[in-house]
Amino acid sequence: MRRTLLLLSLSASIATQAQELCGTIADRCEKHITAQYIPDGQFYRALLQGDEQAEFNMTLFGGTTYRVAACSGESDGILVFNVVDKDNNVLFSNKDQGNAPYWDLSVTNTIDVRIEAGLDPTKAGSGCAVMLIGFKK
Amino acid sequence: MRVKPSSAFALALGSGLLMASCGGSGNSSTDNAADTLAVDTTPKETEVLNVGGKLFSIPSPVQTALAIRKAGLKYQKDMTAPLEKGDATVGKVAQSALLGIYGADMAYVTVHKDGQRAMATMQAIEKLGGKLELTNSFDKALLDRFKSNLGSEDSLLQFSGVAFRAADQYLKDNQRDDVSALVLAGGWIESLYLTVSDPAAAKDQALVNRIGEQKTSLNALVELLEASDKEKAATALVTSMKELQKLFSGVNSTYTFQEPVTDAAKKTTFINSTSTVTIPADQLTAIVAKVTAIRNMMLA
Structure with missing residues:
Protein backbone atom coordinates (compact mmCIF):
# COMPACT_ATOMS: atom_id res chain seq x y z
CA MET A 1 0.00 0.00 0.00
CA ARG A 2 2.75 2.40 1.01
CA ARG A 3 4.69 1.50 -2.13
CA THR A 4 1.64 2.12 -4.30
CA LEU A 5 1.08 5.50 -2.72
CA LEU A 6 4.73 6.34 -3.21
CA LEU A 7 4.57 5.35 -6.86
CA LEU A 8 1.39 7.33 -7.43
CA SER A 9 2.94 10.32 -5.76
CA LEU A 10 6.08 10.02 -7.85
CA SER A 11 4.02 9.64 -11.03
CA ALA A 12 2.04 12.76 -10.22
CA SER A 13 5.20 14.63 -9.43
CA ILE A 14 6.83 13.60 -12.69
CA ALA A 15 3.71 14.59 -14.61
CA THR A 16 3.76 18.05 -13.05
CA GLN A 17 7.44 18.46 -13.80
CA ALA A 18 6.87 17.38 -17.40
CA GLN A 19 4.09 19.93 -17.79
CA GLU A 20 6.28 22.71 -16.48
CA LEU A 21 9.24 21.61 -18.57
CA CYS A 22 7.23 21.35 -21.79
CA GLY A 23 5.27 24.51 -20.98
CA THR A 24 8.38 26.64 -20.70
CA ILE A 25 9.71 25.28 -23.98
CA ALA A 26 6.35 25.86 -25.63
CA ASP A 27 6.34 29.49 -24.52
CA ARG A 28 9.70 29.99 -26.19
CA CYS A 29 8.72 28.04 -29.29
CA GLU A 30 5.56 30.09 -29.80
CA LYS A 31 7.69 33.11 -30.59
CA HIS A 32 8.78 31.42 -33.82
CA ILE A 33 5.19 31.29 -35.04
CA THR A 34 5.12 35.00 -35.73
CA ALA A 35 2.06 37.14 -36.43
CA GLN A 36 2.23 36.38 -40.15
CA TYR A 37 1.28 32.79 -39.42
CA ILE A 38 -1.98 31.35 -38.16
CA PRO A 39 -1.42 28.69 -35.49
CA ASP A 40 -2.99 25.36 -36.41
CA GLY A 41 -4.56 25.20 -32.94
CA GLN A 42 -2.71 22.08 -31.82
CA PHE A 43 0.14 21.36 -29.44
CA TYR A 44 2.62 18.58 -30.16
CA ARG A 45 5.06 17.33 -27.59
CA ALA A 46 7.07 14.25 -26.70
CA LEU A 47 9.55 13.38 -24.01
CA LEU A 48 12.72 12.05 -25.56
CA GLN A 49 15.67 10.17 -24.22
CA GLY A 50 18.91 9.45 -26.05
CA ASP A 51 18.41 8.64 -29.72
CA GLU A 52 14.65 8.28 -29.52
CA GLN A 53 12.71 10.02 -32.22
CA ALA A 54 9.26 11.54 -32.07
CA GLU A 55 7.27 11.44 -35.25
CA PHE A 56 3.93 12.59 -36.43
CA ASN A 57 2.13 12.47 -39.70
CA MET A 58 0.47 15.39 -41.31
CA THR A 59 -1.04 16.48 -44.58
CA LEU A 60 0.47 19.60 -46.11
CA PHE A 61 -2.06 21.24 -48.39
CA GLY A 62 -1.01 22.60 -51.76
CA GLY A 63 -0.70 26.34 -52.17
CA THR A 64 0.16 26.85 -48.52
CA THR A 65 3.32 27.97 -46.73
CA TYR A 66 3.75 26.26 -43.37
CA ARG A 67 6.03 27.26 -40.57
CA VAL A 68 7.36 24.40 -38.47
CA ALA A 69 8.92 25.36 -35.13
CA ALA A 70 10.83 22.70 -33.19
CA CYS A 71 12.18 23.34 -29.71
CA SER A 72 13.70 21.57 -26.76
CA GLY A 73 15.90 22.36 -23.79
CA GLU A 74 16.78 25.85 -22.73
CA SER A 75 17.86 27.30 -26.06
CA ASP A 76 17.23 26.98 -29.78
CA GLY A 77 19.00 24.43 -31.93
CA ILE A 78 18.68 21.39 -29.71
CA LEU A 79 16.01 19.59 -31.71
CA VAL A 80 16.83 18.06 -35.09
CA PHE A 81 13.90 17.42 -37.38
CA ASN A 82 13.39 15.88 -40.79
CA VAL A 83 10.41 16.21 -43.09
CA VAL A 84 10.00 12.94 -44.98
CA ASP A 85 7.57 12.01 -47.75
CA LYS A 86 5.63 8.76 -48.05
CA ASP A 87 8.44 7.24 -50.13
CA ASN A 88 10.95 8.09 -47.40
CA ASN A 89 12.59 10.89 -49.36
CA VAL A 90 13.90 13.55 -46.98
CA LEU A 91 12.38 16.81 -48.15
CA PHE A 92 14.03 18.93 -45.50
CA SER A 93 16.35 18.50 -42.55
CA ASN A 94 17.15 21.35 -40.21
CA LYS A 95 20.45 19.61 -39.54
CA ASP A 96 21.58 20.99 -42.90
CA GLN A 97 20.67 24.46 -41.66
CA GLY A 98 22.51 24.53 -38.36
CA ASN A 99 19.60 22.98 -36.45
CA ALA A 100 17.41 25.98 -37.30
CA PRO A 101 14.58 26.14 -34.73
CA TYR A 102 12.02 26.96 -37.40
CA TRP A 103 11.65 26.62 -41.12
CA ASP A 104 9.07 27.43 -43.76
CA LEU A 105 7.74 24.80 -46.13
CA SER A 106 6.16 26.18 -49.26
CA VAL A 107 4.00 23.43 -50.68
CA THR A 108 2.92 23.34 -54.31
CA ASN A 109 0.74 20.21 -54.24
CA THR A 110 -0.91 18.48 -51.32
CA ILE A 111 1.29 15.77 -49.84
CA ASP A 112 1.36 13.54 -46.78
CA VAL A 113 4.57 13.83 -44.81
CA ARG A 114 6.10 12.48 -41.67
CA ILE A 115 8.05 14.78 -39.38
CA GLU A 116 10.70 13.04 -37.31
CA ALA A 117 12.29 14.91 -34.43
CA GLY A 118 15.14 13.92 -32.16
CA LEU A 119 17.58 15.55 -29.80
CA ASP A 120 20.98 16.61 -31.07
CA PRO A 121 23.16 14.19 -29.09
CA THR A 122 25.92 16.76 -28.81
CA LYS A 123 23.56 19.15 -27.03
CA ALA A 124 21.13 17.09 -24.96
CA GLY A 125 20.61 13.59 -23.72
CA SER A 126 16.98 13.95 -22.77
CA GLY A 127 14.22 16.49 -22.76
CA CYS A 128 10.83 17.61 -23.90
CA ALA A 129 10.41 18.09 -27.64
CA VAL A 130 7.80 20.64 -28.66
CA MET A 131 6.66 21.22 -32.21
CA LEU A 132 4.29 23.95 -33.30
CA ILE A 133 2.79 24.51 -36.73
CA GLY A 134 1.49 27.65 -38.31
CA PHE A 135 0.57 28.58 -41.84
CA LYS A 136 0.23 31.64 -44.01
CA LYS A 137 -3.10 32.60 -45.48
CA MET B 1 3.34 12.08 -32.63
CA ARG B 2 4.91 8.73 -31.89
CA VAL B 3 8.10 8.02 -30.05
CA LYS B 4 10.44 5.34 -31.30
CA PRO B 5 12.17 3.21 -30.29
CA SER B 6 10.00 2.60 -27.30
CA SER B 7 12.13 -0.02 -25.58
CA ALA B 8 13.18 1.22 -22.19
CA PHE B 9 11.35 4.44 -22.84
CA ALA B 10 9.29 4.40 -19.68
CA LEU B 11 12.42 3.56 -17.77
CA ALA B 12 14.27 6.47 -19.26
CA LEU B 13 11.36 8.79 -18.87
CA GLY B 14 11.60 9.02 -15.15
CA SER B 15 15.31 9.64 -15.21
CA GLY B 16 15.11 12.12 -18.04
CA LEU B 17 12.44 14.19 -16.42
CA LEU B 18 13.85 14.14 -12.97
CA MET B 19 17.20 15.10 -14.41
CA ALA B 20 15.66 17.81 -16.51
CA SER B 21 13.82 19.18 -13.53
CA CYS B 22 17.11 19.43 -11.74
CA GLY B 23 18.82 21.49 -14.36
CA GLY B 24 17.61 20.88 -17.85
CA SER B 25 18.96 19.00 -20.72
CA GLY B 26 22.51 18.22 -20.03
CA ASN B 27 24.60 15.68 -21.83
CA SER B 28 24.92 13.05 -19.18
CA SER B 29 21.47 11.67 -19.65
CA THR B 30 21.95 8.20 -18.35
CA ASP B 31 23.95 8.95 -15.26
CA ASN B 32 20.97 9.21 -12.98
CA ALA B 33 19.07 6.29 -14.39
CA ALA B 34 19.96 3.99 -11.54
CA ASP B 35 18.60 6.46 -9.03
CA THR B 36 15.24 6.55 -10.66
CA LEU B 37 14.78 2.91 -11.43
CA ALA B 38 12.75 2.63 -8.27
CA VAL B 39 10.06 4.56 -10.04
CA ASP B 40 7.47 2.20 -11.42
CA THR B 41 8.33 1.73 -15.04
CA THR B 42 5.05 0.31 -16.25
CA PRO B 43 3.40 2.09 -19.17
CA LYS B 44 1.17 3.93 -16.68
CA GLU B 45 3.68 6.71 -16.48
CA THR B 46 3.71 7.22 -20.18
CA GLU B 47 -0.06 7.50 -20.07
CA VAL B 48 0.06 10.02 -17.28
CA LEU B 49 2.51 12.10 -19.24
CA ASN B 50 0.81 11.54 -22.54
CA VAL B 51 3.98 10.24 -24.05
CA GLY B 52 4.47 7.26 -26.25
CA GLY B 53 0.90 7.53 -27.45
CA LYS B 54 0.10 8.91 -30.83
CA LEU B 55 -0.50 12.53 -31.56
CA PHE B 56 -1.56 13.63 -34.98
CA SER B 57 -1.81 16.83 -36.88
CA ILE B 58 -5.37 17.43 -38.00
CA PRO B 59 -5.80 20.20 -40.58
CA SER B 60 -6.84 23.54 -39.15
Whole structure:
Protein backbone atom coordinates (compact mmCIF):
# COMPACT_ATOMS: atom_id res chain seq x y z
CA MET A 1 0.00 0.00 0.00
CA ARG A 2 2.75 2.40 1.01
CA ARG A 3 4.69 1.50 -2.13
CA THR A 4 1.64 2.12 -4.30
CA LEU A 5 1.08 5.50 -2.72
CA LEU A 6 4.73 6.34 -3.21
CA LEU A 7 4.57 5.35 -6.86
CA LEU A 8 1.39 7.33 -7.43
CA SER A 9 2.94 10.32 -5.76
CA LEU A 10 6.08 10.02 -7.85
CA SER A 11 4.02 9.64 -11.03
CA ALA A 12 2.04 12.76 -10.22
CA SER A 13 5.20 14.63 -9.43
CA ILE A 14 6.83 13.60 -12.69
CA ALA A 15 3.71 14.59 -14.61
CA THR A 16 3.76 18.05 -13.05
CA GLN A 17 7.44 18.46 -13.80
CA ALA A 18 6.87 17.38 -17.40
CA GLN A 19 4.09 19.93 -17.79
CA GLU A 20 6.28 22.71 -16.48
CA LEU A 21 9.24 21.61 -18.57
CA CYS A 22 7.23 21.35 -21.79
CA GLY A 23 5.27 24.51 -20.98
CA THR A 24 8.38 26.64 -20.70
CA ILE A 25 9.71 25.28 -23.98
CA ALA A 26 6.35 25.86 -25.63
CA ASP A 27 6.34 29.49 -24.52
CA ARG A 28 9.70 29.99 -26.19
CA CYS A 29 8.72 28.04 -29.29
CA GLU A 30 5.56 30.09 -29.80
CA LYS A 31 7.69 33.11 -30.59
CA HIS A 32 8.78 31.42 -33.82
CA ILE A 33 5.19 31.29 -35.04
CA THR A 34 5.12 35.00 -35.73
CA ALA A 35 2.06 37.14 -36.43
CA GLN A 36 2.23 36.38 -40.15
CA TYR A 37 1.28 32.79 -39.42
CA ILE A 38 -1.98 31.35 -38.16
CA PRO A 39 -1.42 28.69 -35.49
CA ASP A 40 -2.99 25.36 -36.41
CA GLY A 41 -4.56 25.20 -32.94
CA GLN A 42 -2.71 22.08 -31.82
CA PHE A 43 0.14 21.36 -29.44
CA TYR A 44 2.62 18.58 -30.16
CA ARG A 45 5.06 17.33 -27.59
CA ALA A 46 7.07 14.25 -26.70
CA LEU A 47 9.55 13.38 -24.01
CA LEU A 48 12.72 12.05 -25.56
CA GLN A 49 15.67 10.17 -24.22
CA GLY A 50 18.91 9.45 -26.05
CA ASP A 51 18.41 8.64 -29.72
CA GLU A 52 14.65 8.28 -29.52
CA GLN A 53 12.71 10.02 -32.22
CA ALA A 54 9.26 11.54 -32.07
CA GLU A 55 7.27 11.44 -35.25
CA PHE A 56 3.93 12.59 -36.43
CA ASN A 57 2.13 12.47 -39.70
CA MET A 58 0.47 15.39 -41.31
CA THR A 59 -1.04 16.48 -44.58
CA LEU A 60 0.47 19.60 -46.11
CA PHE A 61 -2.06 21.24 -48.39
CA GLY A 62 -1.01 22.60 -51.76
CA GLY A 63 -0.70 26.34 -52.17
CA THR A 64 0.16 26.85 -48.52
CA THR A 65 3.32 27.97 -46.73
CA TYR A 66 3.75 26.26 -43.37
CA ARG A 67 6.03 27.26 -40.57
CA VAL A 68 7.36 24.40 -38.47
CA ALA A 69 8.92 25.36 -35.13
CA ALA A 70 10.83 22.70 -33.19
CA CYS A 71 12.18 23.34 -29.71
CA SER A 72 13.70 21.57 -26.76
CA GLY A 73 15.90 22.36 -23.79
CA GLU A 74 16.78 25.85 -22.73
CA SER A 75 17.86 27.30 -26.06
CA ASP A 76 17.23 26.98 -29.78
CA GLY A 77 19.00 24.43 -31.93
CA ILE A 78 18.68 21.39 -29.71
CA LEU A 79 16.01 19.59 -31.71
CA VAL A 80 16.83 18.06 -35.09
CA PHE A 81 13.90 17.42 -37.38
CA ASN A 82 13.39 15.88 -40.79
CA VAL A 83 10.41 16.21 -43.09
CA VAL A 84 10.00 12.94 -44.98
CA ASP A 85 7.57 12.01 -47.75
CA LYS A 86 5.63 8.76 -48.05
CA ASP A 87 8.44 7.24 -50.13
CA ASN A 88 10.95 8.09 -47.40
CA ASN A 89 12.59 10.89 -49.36
CA VAL A 90 13.90 13.55 -46.98
CA LEU A 91 12.38 16.81 -48.15
CA PHE A 92 14.03 18.93 -45.50
CA SER A 93 16.35 18.50 -42.55
CA ASN A 94 17.15 21.35 -40.21
CA LYS A 95 20.45 19.61 -39.54
CA ASP A 96 21.58 20.99 -42.90
CA GLN A 97 20.67 24.46 -41.66
CA GLY A 98 22.51 24.53 -38.36
CA ASN A 99 19.60 22.98 -36.45
CA ALA A 100 17.41 25.98 -37.30
CA PRO A 101 14.58 26.14 -34.73
CA TYR A 102 12.02 26.96 -37.40
CA TRP A 103 11.65 26.62 -41.12
CA ASP A 104 9.07 27.43 -43.76
CA LEU A 105 7.74 24.80 -46.13
CA SER A 106 6.16 26.18 -49.26
CA VAL A 107 4.00 23.43 -50.68
CA THR A 108 2.92 23.34 -54.31
CA ASN A 109 0.74 20.21 -54.24
CA THR A 110 -0.91 18.48 -51.32
CA ILE A 111 1.29 15.77 -49.84
CA ASP A 112 1.36 13.54 -46.78
CA VAL A 113 4.57 13.83 -44.81
CA ARG A 114 6.10 12.48 -41.67
CA ILE A 115 8.05 14.78 -39.38
CA GLU A 116 10.70 13.04 -37.31
CA ALA A 117 12.29 14.91 -34.43
CA GLY A 118 15.14 13.92 -32.16
CA LEU A 119 17.58 15.55 -29.80
CA ASP A 120 20.98 16.61 -31.07
CA PRO A 121 23.16 14.19 -29.09
CA THR A 122 25.92 16.76 -28.81
CA LYS A 123 23.56 19.15 -27.03
CA ALA A 124 21.13 17.09 -24.96
CA GLY A 125 20.61 13.59 -23.72
CA SER A 126 16.98 13.95 -22.77
CA GLY A 127 14.22 16.49 -22.76
CA CYS A 128 10.83 17.61 -23.90
CA ALA A 129 10.41 18.09 -27.64
CA VAL A 130 7.80 20.64 -28.66
CA MET A 131 6.66 21.22 -32.21
CA LEU A 132 4.29 23.95 -33.30
CA ILE A 133 2.79 24.51 -36.73
CA GLY A 134 1.49 27.65 -38.31
CA PHE A 135 0.57 28.58 -41.84
CA LYS A 136 0.23 31.64 -44.01
CA LYS A 137 -3.10 32.60 -45.48
CA MET B 1 3.34 12.08 -32.63
CA ARG B 2 4.91 8.73 -31.89
CA VAL B 3 8.10 8.02 -30.05
CA LYS B 4 10.44 5.34 -31.30
CA PRO B 5 12.17 3.21 -30.29
CA SER B 6 10.00 2.60 -27.30
CA SER B 7 12.13 -0.02 -25.58
CA ALA B 8 13.18 1.22 -22.19
CA PHE B 9 11.35 4.44 -22.84
CA ALA B 10 9.29 4.40 -19.68
CA LEU B 11 12.42 3.56 -17.77
CA ALA B 12 14.27 6.47 -19.26
CA LEU B 13 11.36 8.79 -18.87
CA GLY B 14 11.60 9.02 -15.15
CA SER B 15 15.31 9.64 -15.21
CA GLY B 16 15.11 12.12 -18.04
CA LEU B 17 12.44 14.19 -16.42
CA LEU B 18 13.85 14.14 -12.97
CA MET B 19 17.20 15.10 -14.41
CA ALA B 20 15.66 17.81 -16.51
CA SER B 21 13.82 19.18 -13.53
CA CYS B 22 17.11 19.43 -11.74
CA GLY B 23 18.82 21.49 -14.36
CA GLY B 24 17.61 20.88 -17.85
CA SER B 25 18.96 19.00 -20.72
CA GLY B 26 22.51 18.22 -20.03
CA ASN B 27 24.60 15.68 -21.83
CA SER B 28 24.92 13.05 -19.18
CA SER B 29 21.47 11.67 -19.65
CA THR B 30 21.95 8.20 -18.35
CA ASP B 31 23.95 8.95 -15.26
CA ASN B 32 20.97 9.21 -12.98
CA ALA B 33 19.07 6.29 -14.39
CA ALA B 34 19.96 3.99 -11.54
CA ASP B 35 18.60 6.46 -9.03
CA THR B 36 15.24 6.55 -10.66
CA LEU B 37 14.78 2.91 -11.43
CA ALA B 38 12.75 2.63 -8.27
CA VAL B 39 10.06 4.56 -10.04
CA ASP B 40 7.47 2.20 -11.42
CA THR B 41 8.33 1.73 -15.04
CA THR B 42 5.05 0.31 -16.25
CA PRO B 43 3.40 2.09 -19.17
CA LYS B 44 1.17 3.93 -16.68
CA GLU B 45 3.68 6.71 -16.48
CA THR B 46 3.71 7.22 -20.18
CA GLU B 47 -0.06 7.50 -20.07
CA VAL B 48 0.06 10.02 -17.28
CA LEU B 49 2.51 12.10 -19.24
CA ASN B 50 0.81 11.54 -22.54
CA VAL B 51 3.98 10.24 -24.05
CA GLY B 52 4.47 7.26 -26.25
CA GLY B 53 0.90 7.53 -27.45
CA LYS B 54 0.10 8.91 -30.83
CA LEU B 55 -0.50 12.53 -31.56
CA PHE B 56 -1.56 13.63 -34.98
CA SER B 57 -1.81 16.83 -36.88
CA ILE B 58 -5.37 17.43 -38.00
CA PRO B 59 -5.80 20.20 -40.58
CA SER B 60 -6.84 23.54 -39.15
CA PRO B 61 -10.46 24.49 -39.93
CA VAL B 62 -9.08 27.82 -41.07
CA GLN B 63 -7.41 26.16 -44.03
CA THR B 64 -10.69 24.63 -45.15
CA ALA B 65 -12.54 27.91 -44.65
CA LEU B 66 -9.96 29.65 -46.82
CA ALA B 67 -10.36 26.98 -49.49
CA ILE B 68 -14.14 27.50 -49.45
CA ARG B 69 -13.69 31.23 -49.86
CA LYS B 70 -11.14 30.78 -52.62
CA ALA B 71 -13.58 28.55 -54.51
CA GLY B 72 -16.05 31.44 -54.43
CA LEU B 73 -18.86 29.52 -52.75
CA LYS B 74 -21.61 31.69 -51.38
CA TYR B 75 -21.33 32.54 -47.68
CA GLN B 76 -24.22 30.89 -45.87
CA LYS B 77 -24.40 31.83 -42.23
CA ASP B 78 -27.35 29.50 -41.74
CA MET B 79 -25.12 26.52 -42.38
CA THR B 80 -23.22 27.17 -39.16
CA ALA B 81 -24.33 25.52 -35.94
CA PRO B 82 -26.95 27.28 -33.79
CA LEU B 83 -25.18 29.24 -31.09
CA GLU B 84 -27.87 28.59 -28.50
CA LYS B 85 -26.96 24.91 -28.75
CA GLY B 86 -24.07 25.56 -26.41
CA ASP B 87 -26.42 26.30 -23.50
CA ALA B 88 -28.45 23.14 -23.98
CA THR B 89 -25.67 20.67 -24.66
CA VAL B 90 -24.73 18.40 -21.80
CA GLY B 91 -22.07 15.75 -21.44
CA LYS B 92 -18.38 15.76 -22.22
CA VAL B 93 -18.60 14.16 -25.65
CA ALA B 94 -21.30 16.48 -26.98
CA GLN B 95 -19.76 19.60 -25.45
CA SER B 96 -16.27 18.81 -26.72
CA ALA B 97 -17.47 18.10 -30.26
CA LEU B 98 -19.57 21.25 -30.21
CA LEU B 99 -16.56 23.30 -29.15
CA GLY B 100 -14.72 22.00 -32.22
CA ILE B 101 -17.76 22.74 -34.39
CA TYR B 102 -17.90 26.32 -33.14
CA GLY B 103 -14.17 26.66 -33.76
CA ALA B 104 -14.64 25.67 -37.39
CA ASP B 105 -17.69 27.93 -37.70
CA MET B 106 -15.70 30.81 -36.34
CA ALA B 107 -13.03 30.29 -38.97
CA TYR B 108 -15.75 30.15 -41.63
CA VAL B 109 -17.55 33.33 -40.57
CA THR B 110 -14.27 35.16 -39.96
CA VAL B 111 -12.81 34.52 -43.41
CA HIS B 112 -16.14 35.68 -44.82
CA LYS B 113 -15.72 38.88 -42.86
CA ASP B 114 -18.83 38.47 -40.73
CA GLY B 115 -17.36 40.12 -37.64
CA GLN B 116 -20.65 40.22 -35.77
CA ARG B 117 -21.19 36.49 -36.12
CA ALA B 118 -17.52 35.86 -35.29
CA MET B 119 -17.95 37.76 -32.04
CA ALA B 120 -21.15 35.90 -31.18
CA THR B 121 -19.44 32.60 -31.96
CA MET B 122 -16.50 33.49 -29.76
CA GLN B 123 -18.91 34.28 -26.93
CA ALA B 124 -20.50 30.86 -27.38
CA ILE B 125 -17.03 29.30 -27.36
CA GLU B 126 -16.15 31.13 -24.18
CA LYS B 127 -19.30 29.85 -22.46
CA LEU B 128 -18.79 26.32 -23.67
CA GLY B 129 -15.11 26.51 -22.75
CA GLY B 130 -16.23 27.33 -19.22
CA LYS B 131 -18.33 24.19 -19.08
CA LEU B 132 -15.31 22.18 -20.17
CA GLU B 133 -13.09 23.98 -17.64
CA LEU B 134 -11.06 25.72 -20.32
CA THR B 135 -11.37 29.21 -18.94
CA ASN B 136 -7.59 29.57 -19.06
CA SER B 137 -7.80 29.57 -22.86
CA PHE B 138 -11.18 31.10 -23.60
CA ASP B 139 -11.72 34.00 -21.24
CA LYS B 140 -13.02 37.54 -21.06
CA ALA B 141 -9.64 38.93 -22.06
CA LEU B 142 -9.82 36.96 -25.30
CA LEU B 143 -13.32 38.31 -25.92
CA ASP B 144 -12.07 41.84 -25.33
CA ARG B 145 -9.18 41.35 -27.76
CA PHE B 146 -11.64 39.92 -30.23
CA LYS B 147 -14.00 42.85 -29.83
CA SER B 148 -11.19 45.34 -30.37
CA ASN B 149 -10.06 43.66 -33.57
CA LEU B 150 -13.31 42.73 -35.26
CA GLY B 151 -12.22 44.47 -38.46
CA SER B 152 -9.00 42.50 -38.72
CA GLU B 153 -9.52 39.04 -40.11
CA ASP B 154 -5.87 38.15 -39.58
CA SER B 155 -5.98 39.12 -35.92
CA LEU B 156 -9.15 37.14 -35.26
CA LEU B 157 -7.73 34.02 -36.88
CA GLN B 158 -4.51 34.49 -34.95
CA PHE B 159 -6.31 34.92 -31.60
CA SER B 160 -8.50 31.91 -32.14
CA GLY B 161 -5.57 29.74 -33.28
CA VAL B 162 -3.57 30.70 -30.20
CA ALA B 163 -6.57 30.09 -27.92
CA PHE B 164 -7.33 26.66 -29.36
CA ARG B 165 -3.65 25.71 -29.14
CA ALA B 166 -3.54 26.80 -25.50
CA ALA B 167 -6.66 24.75 -24.83
CA ASP B 168 -5.11 21.74 -26.56
CA GLN B 169 -1.97 22.10 -24.46
CA TYR B 170 -3.99 22.43 -21.27
CA LEU B 171 -6.07 19.36 -22.10
CA LYS B 172 -3.00 17.27 -22.88
CA ASP B 173 -1.22 18.52 -19.76
CA ASN B 174 -4.19 17.39 -17.73
CA GLN B 175 -4.62 13.99 -19.34
CA ARG B 176 -7.81 14.99 -21.06
CA ASP B 177 -6.79 13.68 -24.44
CA ASP B 178 -10.32 12.44 -25.04
CA VAL B 179 -11.66 16.00 -24.94
CA SER B 180 -8.78 17.19 -27.15
CA ALA B 181 -9.56 14.51 -29.74
CA LEU B 182 -13.29 15.26 -29.68
CA VAL B 183 -12.68 18.97 -30.21
CA LEU B 184 -10.53 18.11 -33.22
CA ALA B 185 -13.19 15.72 -34.50
CA GLY B 186 -15.92 18.34 -34.18
CA GLY B 187 -13.83 20.91 -36.00
CA TRP B 188 -12.86 18.50 -38.74
CA ILE B 189 -16.44 17.31 -39.37
CA GLU B 190 -17.81 20.85 -39.37
CA SER B 191 -15.17 22.01 -41.83
CA LEU B 192 -16.03 19.18 -44.14
CA TYR B 193 -19.75 19.82 -43.67
CA LEU B 194 -19.37 23.49 -44.57
CA THR B 195 -17.48 22.39 -47.68
CA VAL B 196 -19.81 19.68 -48.92
CA SER B 197 -23.20 21.04 -47.98
CA ASP B 198 -23.15 23.55 -50.81
CA PRO B 199 -23.96 21.59 -54.00
CA ALA B 200 -21.69 23.97 -55.91
CA ALA B 201 -18.71 22.42 -54.13
CA ALA B 202 -19.07 19.23 -56.17
CA LYS B 203 -18.48 21.25 -59.32
CA ASP B 204 -15.29 22.86 -58.05
CA GLN B 205 -12.41 20.47 -58.70
CA ALA B 206 -10.10 22.14 -56.19
CA LEU B 207 -12.66 21.66 -53.42
CA VAL B 208 -13.41 18.08 -54.46
CA ASN B 209 -9.68 17.41 -54.30
CA ARG B 210 -9.53 19.01 -50.89
CA ILE B 211 -12.26 16.64 -49.69
CA GLY B 212 -10.31 13.64 -51.00
CA GLU B 213 -7.11 14.95 -49.44
CA GLN B 214 -8.70 14.54 -46.01
CA LYS B 215 -8.32 10.76 -46.18
CA THR B 216 -5.09 10.60 -44.18
CA SER B 217 -6.40 13.06 -41.62
CA LEU B 218 -9.53 10.97 -41.14
CA ASN B 219 -7.44 7.86 -40.56
CA ALA B 220 -5.42 9.75 -37.96
CA LEU B 221 -8.53 11.15 -36.34
CA VAL B 222 -10.13 7.73 -35.98
CA GLU B 223 -6.99 6.37 -34.40
CA LEU B 224 -6.80 9.35 -32.08
CA LEU B 225 -10.45 9.04 -31.02
CA GLU B 226 -10.15 5.32 -30.39
CA ALA B 227 -6.95 5.63 -28.41
CA SER B 228 -8.22 8.42 -26.19
CA ASP B 229 -11.75 7.13 -25.57
CA LYS B 230 -10.81 5.03 -22.58
CA GLU B 231 -14.23 5.51 -20.98
CA LYS B 232 -15.94 4.29 -24.16
CA ALA B 233 -18.09 7.39 -24.07
CA ALA B 234 -17.73 8.16 -27.76
CA THR B 235 -18.35 4.70 -29.20
CA ALA B 236 -21.20 5.83 -31.44
CA LEU B 237 -19.09 8.62 -32.89
CA VAL B 238 -16.11 6.33 -33.45
CA THR B 239 -18.36 3.82 -35.22
CA SER B 240 -19.71 6.53 -37.50
CA MET B 241 -16.24 7.86 -38.23
CA LYS B 242 -15.14 4.36 -39.16
CA GLU B 243 -18.06 4.11 -41.57
CA LEU B 244 -16.92 7.37 -43.11
CA GLN B 245 -13.41 5.93 -43.26
CA LYS B 246 -14.75 3.05 -45.35
CA LEU B 247 -16.27 5.50 -47.80
CA PHE B 248 -12.96 7.34 -48.02
CA SER B 249 -11.21 4.10 -48.90
CA GLY B 250 -12.61 4.63 -52.40
CA VAL B 251 -10.53 7.79 -52.75
CA ASN B 252 -7.48 7.14 -54.91
CA SER B 253 -4.32 9.21 -54.86
CA THR B 254 -0.97 9.28 -56.61
CA TYR B 255 2.31 10.84 -55.57
CA THR B 256 5.46 11.66 -57.53
CA PHE B 257 8.57 12.88 -55.78
CA GLN B 258 10.26 15.98 -57.14
CA GLU B 259 13.47 17.36 -55.74
CA PRO B 260 12.68 20.16 -53.28
CA VAL B 261 14.51 23.48 -53.48
CA THR B 262 15.81 25.19 -50.36
CA ASP B 263 16.40 28.91 -50.08
CA ALA B 264 18.50 29.15 -46.93
CA ALA B 265 18.42 32.96 -46.88
CA LYS B 266 14.63 32.92 -46.73
CA LYS B 267 14.60 29.90 -44.43
CA THR B 268 12.21 28.27 -46.86
CA THR B 269 12.07 24.95 -48.66
CA PHE B 270 9.90 24.71 -51.73
CA ILE B 271 8.29 21.29 -51.93
CA ASN B 272 7.52 20.60 -55.57
CA SER B 273 6.38 16.99 -55.52
CA THR B 274 3.19 16.36 -57.41
CA SER B 275 0.06 14.51 -56.39
CA THR B 276 -3.41 13.71 -57.62
CA VAL B 277 -6.57 12.59 -55.92
CA THR B 278 -9.66 11.01 -57.44
CA ILE B 279 -13.08 10.49 -55.88
CA PRO B 280 -15.69 8.55 -57.83
CA ALA B 281 -18.92 10.57 -58.04
CA ASP B 282 -21.02 8.03 -56.16
CA GLN B 283 -18.41 7.90 -53.44
CA LEU B 284 -18.53 11.66 -53.08
CA THR B 285 -22.30 11.56 -52.73
CA ALA B 286 -22.01 8.92 -50.03
CA ILE B 287 -19.34 10.95 -48.21
CA VAL B 288 -21.54 14.06 -48.27
CA ALA B 289 -24.44 12.12 -46.78
CA LYS B 290 -22.29 10.53 -44.08
CA VAL B 291 -20.61 13.79 -43.08
CA THR B 292 -24.02 15.42 -42.75
CA ALA B 293 -25.28 12.52 -40.64
CA ILE B 294 -22.28 12.67 -38.30
CA ARG B 295 -22.63 16.41 -37.94
CA ASN B 296 -26.32 15.99 -37.11
CA MET B 297 -25.42 13.35 -34.56
CA MET B 298 -22.96 15.71 -32.94
CA LEU B 299 -25.59 18.42 -32.73
CA ALA B 300 -28.44 16.16 -31.61
